[in-house]
Amino acid sequence: MLLHFTKMHGLGNDFMVVDMVTQSVRLPTDKIRRLADRQFGVGFDQLLIVEPPTDPDMDFRYRIFNADGSEVEQCGNGARCFAKFVRDKKLIGRDTIHVQTAGGNIELNILANGEVSVDMGVPRLVPEDIPFRAQEQRPTYDLRIDGEEYEVSAVSMGNPHAVLQVDDVNRAPVERLGSVIEQHKRFPKRCNVGFMQVLDKAEINLRVFERGVGETLACGTGACAAVVAGQLQGLLGDDVRVNLPGGTLNIHWPGEGHSVIMTGTASRVFEGQTRL
Template sequence: MSQPRRNQGPLLRFTKMHGLGNDFMVIDAISQPFRLRPDIIRELADRNVGIGFDQLLVVEPPGLPDVDFRYRIFNADGSEVEQCGNGARCFAKFVRDQRLTNKKVIRVQTARGVIELRLLKDGMVVVNMGVPELNPPAIPFAAECRKKAYTVEMGAETVELSAVSMGNPHAVVVVDDVESAPVSELGPRLENHPRFPSRANVGFLQIVSRSHARLRVYERGSGETLACGSGACAAVVAGCLQGLLESPVVVELRGGRLVVEWQGEGAPVMMEGPATSVFEGQLRLPGGSSGSRRRKPSRPHKQRI
């Protein structure tokens, strides 16, 4: 007679999604219990032994009045972050697809405030990303006063960048050509630069015309991704402030295009783009996944493509 398996945890349902190639594992934590340690998240994010994703998105009940859901985001390294624009679009599609709401306009609580998501008939999603923060202490960014661009020392070299918060900190560097930009070398150095005490997402912005830009982003805690919604918003804000761009702007990322609108200081940034479901599945978590033992999660079972 076979012995029962020990330390086996519950089944966890999830959906794999992406926004322009920026990919996510999305979990409904309203209808099922969910709690994972950072090391388990890192294993799930691993593209060789886990599901593989840039960020983990979690749907929770609201903690504030007049909002529909709470939206939590975890990077591939297990750290929790404040904002993810591509994830917000996937969040909107997920809660509609899962019949958690029938609203077309959804108010969502994030770690840095409330954002509004609007689903369009053509499957596109418009996200009100809120008013960008330009005051250095609030980004946070170490500077004596606010400027359109800052000079940051990198050893014997210096880099000119703009600092913007879209609910999460961004450094935006204007380059001649994103294809030859030193993303893999300069990205992690700026991400962890001491002038960004909470680290930073680093965008490399190429101006094609006043209404068209190209962008690559080295995301905090995840590395370079195919797209970054909040990074596109920060880049447009930085470009407009420097007189290089004029709203609306088509932002071309490696995974596709977003349309970003910003009417100037005091106005929110509006971002429009697609959200795509890839498959649904479930996996059995290791027993005590919220405890102290570290075990690899089982590989997911794909249910729908």
């Protein structure tokens, strides 16, 4: 059968988006891996699936699969693309969209300038909720890797993140250290790893090694997690410009107990179909 899809990206973090509201297909892990292959398939960082909700208060269910076929809880750049996709496909007519995810319910808002603002929910900081193995909640934790100690923050934005402060993201060992921290035993569900360079209270540079993918050009939940981590350490204010290799996101977080609001662009690349 033919599978119809849309290729999209959020600041270069690219997605294959599939409407499972008007079409019905089965995509097992091995098929997702083949579709993700950049030489022999469509090629993407994540596969995004739009489904009818199981919660009657939500408009859609949003599912995310990494290039390795693993299903994950949340993807911020994908959420913005999701909002543009369902509006462009006329699956909904409203600018405010309520979406069910494995990491919790989120609210998407399409702005007049075409950007999408996403209420990413309240960050989870209690270690067992991330999940992260620690005796108590702290702004930072010491992580032992190959005989060396690294200071990291641990935050969940519906998916687990480790955030390290670095002097210069261009010289940070993203590939080497990211792959080790992703699979560190203190993160039982693995994690995304952010390398954050603080420029001032209102701006950071960030690179992210994503769980099950590797380094991507942008990571929305990673940007949110970095701002939360920086603010908890007293390094950042409520409104922060996050510069990623693929572009810029604006993050607003008033502090503990409040939702993180992420705003940025979403772009359609092309429409396609592939025979399964």
